[in-house]
Amino acid sequence: MSFLEVNGLTIAYGGKRVVDDVSFAIDYSESVGLVGESGSGKSQTALALLGLLPEQAEVHGDIVVDGVSVIGASAKQLSRIRARRIGIVFQDSMQALNPYLKIGKQIRQILLWHDLATGDDADARVIRMFERVGLPDPERQFQVYPHELSGGMRQRVMLAAALIAEPDLLIADEPTTALDVTVQAQILELLEELRDNTALLLITHDLGIVAGHCERMLVFESGRLVDAGATTSLFASPGHAHTRALLDAAPRIDSGNAPAPVNGRTILCAEAVEVTYRDGERGQLHAVNGVNLLLREGETLAVVGESGSGKSSLVRAVLGLVPMISGRVVYAGASLEGPVQTRPVAQRRDLQLIFQDPVGALNPQMRVQEIVGEPLLVHEPGLTSSARLDRVRAILVKVGLEDSHLRRYPHQLSGGQAQRIAIARALILEPKVLICDEAVAALDGSVREQVLALLRQVQRESGLSIIFISHDLAVVRSISHRVAVMYMGCLVEVADNEQLFSQPRHPYTKALIDAVPVPDPIVAPKKAALRGEVGSLLHPPSGCVFHPRCDYAKDICKKEQPEAMNVGGSRVACHRAKEIDLTT
Template identity: 70%
Template sequence: MSLLDVTGLSIRYDGQAVVDGVDLFVERGESVGLVGESGSGKSQSALAILGLLPARAQVSGSIEFDGQQVLGADDALLDRLRARRIGMVFQDPMQALNPYLRIGVQLRQVLVAHGLAAGRDADARVIEALTRVRLPDPERQFRAFPHELSGGMRQRVMIASALIAGPDLLIADEPTTALDVTVQAQILELLEEIRDNTALLLITHDLGIVAGHCEHMIVLEKGRLVDAGPTTSVFASPRHAHTRTLLEAAPRVDRGEVPAPVDGRTLLAVEAASVQYRDRGGALLDAVNDVSFAVRQGETVAVVGESGSGKSSLVRAMLGLVPMASGKVVYAGEPLEGPVQHRARERRRDLQLVFQDPVSALNPQMRVRSIIEEPLLVHEKGIGSAERLGRVTAMLDKVGLEAAFLTRYPHELSGGQAQRVAIARALVLEPRILVCDEAVAALDGSVRKQVLDVLRSVQDEAGLSIIFISHDLAVVRSISHRVLVMYAGRLVEVAGNDDLFASPLHPYTRALIDSVPVPDPVVAPKAAPLRGETPSLIDPPSGCVFHPRCPRSDETCASKRPRLREIRGTRVACHYPLDR
């Protein structure tokens, strides 16, 4: 008998099915991946298992946990099951933790509420649980508030809270999606470690995580189960077309075609740029510290790094959206200075930006036509409305949307459609440089592929240069010609795509690449290459900013700041670069 046995699960809202006849089994001690794009019903299914769906959801089918029917069970039974038999880890630990309660108090609640322990005994078990999830200095963190912990530490606390009562099944809903890739690797490693007796139901959109950490997998599409079986066989011979689409859309960081280098003239150069912010306490922090780079015509330059590495600040300063503390930007031989509203109009049209979240990047009160038309109204006052409409329609067509979209409002578009409208708005003036700030991060795999194809085709046609900011190295590998790697506001490595991914010189670059889960069950997941998280920018480490986390560091690294130097065509800031 399976530990968890779900058959024919259907969930409807007002007659609309979000989950439709899903079967799902989890054996004791086994790890099962539940995969699907947004709207596939994977989270809804998990909530149904825990009896956490809102009252208006109509649920049918059968959910048996350890032989007991959970569906329609009374609250008393569900209370006994939750936490004690089934633990749950959510995507965003900041949302799941009460900001006004100390960590220890929140974890102790679980034990006390279920009558498992009280007083000193409970405290001791909380410390034990925090130690088990490898939270550094658990006695001190016991008294900490959630905001005092980093994102990775908070997720460790959530896992400790889910495991504290010793459940048989742990349900983790996108547990690493909100985390940086090196921290994700640490959390995935932790989930492996704690799985001695606990079965794991891992909900994710990332096929790399499933390939590395799940024995079985289930693929959902629009609430229906389309593929299920052992992970290796689903990857080797997917039965359903949707599974194949998902697999094809998942780029790999370890192999596959990379774009050939581009040899154009330099179009834009950023020289010794620094950006400073004041934090709430008034302390100055260096978001970007002395960064120089150039972009050639028709080239895609990727800027990679974890959150807080300064990649967004760098391009925002370049565009004039935030002030640059020092340094300069030279575009087509002329300096670009001051905030964007003081820059010459003709210059402004040449540099355009695509944001991460298409929903907030489009004015909700404007129709698609007006949104794309607006740049033309500003810059090409001479043209009539018929010609304008023609150009807007042509632009829509270029990004793969029909003319029927002209009259839609942003809320009537899906995420991918909205992002394509945002790209159309950015491209309608035929800019020379397009900056994409995590422009595909919020999109599902298959939609991401379409958007990337649009960018590639425009680049081929018009010789557009693209600055592509991303934390996703697999995507970067598939699209960029050159890559800048940033860490804590500094540039640590600049290399051609081929060199960087095949043989990185900086230990941080190596660690970033090794942290990315590979969507191939044959490739064993690597041990998390880095400990800890990115340093505070207010008080950065001395010498090389990376030295506290670096496996190769010594006293020199702690005292002397490495300069960018050139080794066989790659610029790297490291005292002890890796061999090529």
């Protein structure tokens, strides 16, 4: 008998089924991936395994953990399964850890409650666990609150909490989705290292993670288990059309056709842009540090980097949404100056922006036709309302929506539709430059591909130039002509797409590429390429900002900030770019 057996599990809310007749089993010490798009019932299933569904949930079927039935179990029986038989790691560690309680106390409480240890013994066990999950200075961490830790460190704490009672099964629900890609690689590696004989149920939307870490996989589609089998065989020959669709929508960083470079004239040019923020009494935060970057007409320039790299601050400074401390931005021969409100209307019209969270970026009180037509009120005030509506209709067709969407409110749209609305609102003014700030990060694979295709199509038709800010290198690989890589406010490398991915010249670029999971079980996941985490922008490292994490750093890297130089086809800011070989 397997450790966990699920038979005919059905979960419904008010008669509406979110999980529908699902059956699977997990053996001791095996690793299983659970994949599907958002809303496919993955998380609901995970919560059901621990008896954590809300009271309103109507649950049917059987869940048996080592001979004990979870559905209908008493509080006492459930308490024995939780933590000791099944541990769980949730996605958002900021929400999932108690912000009012020191992390040591939160984890010690698990030992105390389950009578696994008492007093000093419990403290010692927690500290040992902190050491195992790689928290630096574990004794001090005992007294730390969650908000004082970085996202990666908090996820290590979650892992410590899930494993402290030595469960037989570890459920990890999107454990790295909120993390930067190099930190994700570290956490996944840690997960493998720690779990030992513990079985793993890894819930994710990222097929790359499943390919690298799971022996078997389960595929969910709108509440149903549509495909199951060994990871290698499902990737080679999917048993269900949905698995095929998911695989097709998963971008690969290691192959595919990189868009060829575009030879347009320069339309937008940033010179030595510097942005700093005041962080209360703690000092100046150096968000962007002397960045030079140009955008050509008709090209898509990707700006990539991890959180805190300054990629969003850079474009916000270009748009005049945050003040530049120094530097210059030139658009079509004219200098862009001052905050956006004071800029000439024509300039504002030519540069448009779309955001990450499509629903949050739309006013919930306004209907689609008002949202999309609003920019015209400012830029073409002479337009009659019927002429305006015609323009709105035309642009909706262009972004693949229909008249029936005109009178809807944002909450009545799906994520993909909302992002199309945001794009329509930006495009209705026929801008020359479109800035997409993580514009597809919140979308599921298939929807993301549709939105990317839409951007490509608009570009083909109107010669639009796009700045595409993203943390997702696999997406960048498929959409951009050129790529700029940022780290801690500095531009470290700029190159044509093919050049950058096939022959990165900066050690950070290389590490970033290596950290992206490849959706192919044949390709073994690389060792986490970077140690440590991004440092504090309040006190950036001396010399090259990347030197504390760089394997190639020499004395000069600690002392002097590198100037950008041309190496091969790349422009790289690295003292050692010419001498080091990153191809291995």
